[in-house]
Amino acid sequence: MLEKKTKIYWLFILPGCIFLAVFMLIPLFTLIMQTFFNEAGSFSLTGYLSLLESTYFKQVFERSIRLSLISTLACAVLGFPTAYYISKYSKNKGMLMALAVFPMFTSPVIRSFSWMVILGKKGFVNKLLVDIGLVDKPLSLLYNEFSMVVGFIQLFLPLMILSLIGIMDNISEDLNLAAGNLGASKAKTFRYVVLPLSIPGLVTGSVLVFTGCLTAYTTPQLLGGTDTRVLATMIYQQAMSLGDWTQASVVAVIMIVVTMLVSSGINAVSRKLNPTL
Amino acid sequence: MKKSKSLFFVTLLVYIFLIGPLLVIMAASFSDTTYLTFPGKGFTLRWYEQILKVKTFGSAARYSIIIAFAATFLALVLGLPAAYALNRYRFKGKEFIKGLFLSPVLIPVIVLGFVMLRYVTNRFKLPALPSLLIGHTILSIPYVMRVITSSLANFDFSMEEAAKILGASNGYTFFHILLPNIKSGIVSACIMAIINSFNNVSLSAFLTSAGVTVLPIEMMAYVEYHFDPTIAALASLLMVITLGVMLIIEKTLGLKSVV
Numbered sequence: 001m002l003e004k005k006t007k008i009y010w011l012f013i014l015p016g017c018i019f020l021a022v023f024m025l026i027p028l029f030t031l032i033m034q035t036f037f038n039e040a041g042s043f044s045l046t047g048y049l050s051l052l053e054s055t056y057f058k059q060v061f062e063r064s065i066r067l068s069l070i071s072t073l074a075c076a077v078l079g080f081p082t083a084y085y086i087s088k089y090s091k092n093k094g095m096l097m098a099l100a101v102f103p104m105f106t107s108p109v110i111r112s113f114s115w116m117v118i119l120g121k122k123g124f125v126n127k128l129l130v131d132i133g134l135v136d137k138p139l140s141l142l143y144n145e146f147s148m149v150v151g152f153i154q155l156f157l158p159l160m161i162l163s164l165i166g167i168m169d170n171i172s173e174d175l176n177l178a179a180g181n182l183g184a185s186k187a188k189t190f191r192y193v194v195l196p197l198s199i200p201g202l203v204t205g206s207v208l209v210f211t212g213c214l215t216a217y218t219t220p221q222l223l224g225g226t227d228t229r230v231l232a233t234m235i236y237q238q239a240m241s242l243g244d245w246t247q248a249s250v251v252a253v254i255m256i257v258v259t260m261l262v263s264s265g266i267n268a269v270s271r272k273l274n275p276t277l
Numbered sequence: 278m279k280k281s282k283s284l285f286f287v288t289l290l291v292y293i294f295l296i297g298p299l300l301v302i303m304a305a306s307f308s309d310t311t312y313l314t315f316p317g318k319g320f321t322l323r324w325y326e327q328i329l330k331v332k333t334f335g336s337a338a339r340y341s342i343i344i345a346f347a348a349t350f351l352a353l354v355l356g357l358p359a360a361y362a363l364n365r366y367r368f369k370g371k372e373f374i375k376g377l378f379l380s381p382v383l384i385p386v387i388v389l390g391f392v393m394l395r396y397v398t399n400r401f402k403l404p405a406l407p408s409l410l411i412g413h414t415i416l417s418i419p420y421v422m423r424v425i426t427s428s429l430a431n432f433d434f435s436m437e438e439a440a441k442i443l444g445a446s447n448g449y450t451f452f453h454i455l456l457p458n459i460k461s462g463i464v465s466a467c468i469m470a471i472i473n474s475f476n477n478v479s480l481s482a483f484l485t486s487a488g489v490t491v492l493p494i495e496m497m498a499y500v501e502y503h504f505d506p507t508i509a510a511l512a513s514l515l516m517v518i519t520l521g522v523m524l525i526i527e528k529t530l531g532l533k534s535v536v
Contacts, residue, residue, distance in 0.1 A: 009365070011358075012362035013358070013359045016355035016358070017359075017374065017377060019414070019415075020378070023415060024380075024389070024392075026396075027392045027395070027396030027397055028388075028392055031391075031395065031396065078287070078294075081284050081287040081288065082284075082287060082292075084284060085281070085285060085287070086288065089285070096292070098523065098527065099295070099296060100295065101532060102296070102520065103295050103296070105476075105519045105522070106515075106516055106519055107475075107476040107512075108478065109478060109493045110496075113500065113508060114298035114301055114512075116504075117305055117313055117315050117509070118315070122312070122314060123315070124301065124316070154294060161291075214385075215385035215386065215388075216479075217478060217479040217482065218478040218479070221497070222500075232385070232387045235387055235388070235391055236482060236483075239391055239395075239483070240482075248391060249395075252388040252392070255387075255388055256384060256385065256388055259383075260383070
């Protein structure tokens, strides 16, 4: 009786474990292992070495990191004051939170379409620029790095705002009052009280935005061009258009490694900056 | 006060940036032009009629709905008992098991799609529908796991003991004591998982076939050849549905419980 009772939890856990092992873990493990062997079946790093030598891959990799960094920075700069306003001053907090959540629930396909309407050659922005005479002919605002970054920011800014609000809501108003009473200016209070206490939210948000940008597929596919491929679109192109499964696998492994390194790296740095985390 | 004014201004700009494009696409869906443009010309509802005439949208929407609901149900069947065991029992390797059930969020979805195609669909010679179903179930498991684990953390397991002492069977205890207590957690987990599955592109892009495809993939394929307001009409329709779902969540569970 006791024996049966102590072991029953395996019955609850096993189906899920088997499912994830068969359809995710083992396939993933096989993928990673196969990148270290050549067609003859012996250990080899050719897959990685030839990829690292290709200038095309270098460009794609550099672009992925750079655009993700720019987007993360922009989300932090735009998200911080917004979250601070919503958390401390806004009277319609619920409404503003809901308005930030709504785009997150809307398909990235739809959100990318909307930028195609706005930034296209015949789009809203170009029409406006030509009409007021700022430019003679429509600018190329679409299918380049600019439109990709715009798309990324709109895609992931809500994540940053919500992560920051979660943290800022816990900063007691008393701390600000205390700093003020002790003679600190509003700017000083912000610099020495609000900012340091908000770092955990900034870190969570940045990890989410950066890894989100790095692995997003829809936005670069729709708003980027053929000469602005990033890691995610490269995996798809190698696998589905060119049929180069080996190279797609190597890029996939590199993407996993970079994502893991970035999230654990940023978390480690933030723990050093703020040991109370 | 002055500071809050400049903060308000930034917030306003940020919200225009977040919501504005969605309003633009809604406005463009009423335009009486054959190409998608904003500001549009005239007013027509014919693009909404046009949605029904594009045959592939109908079948793709059906598959999207079937897959989203079935995958969420499967994730619940696999995840709920595991979440229960992880909260209820003490055993070795608990953290590892928990990590395993949450791990699909750590792996880039685009990689998951590629891995699924290469080592599941191709290896087991699976047709598109079961492949999509398995893939979307993997994506849904962490949602189910995270939300239900946190609602189980607030559940007092001594209630379960009490029911059993009073003679309730295991099944009765589960359905009449445990489930009603974590109902709202289950509902919010399911809503999140369904929305996530319905909007997914990265995984489905690898697993759809000529006959079996899902709505986001079909929409992307459509704009490659036709950039007309039909797509804006469909997008607006989906956004109105999303808004409806959000209102229902807000009225019943509160949006906070979902996000």
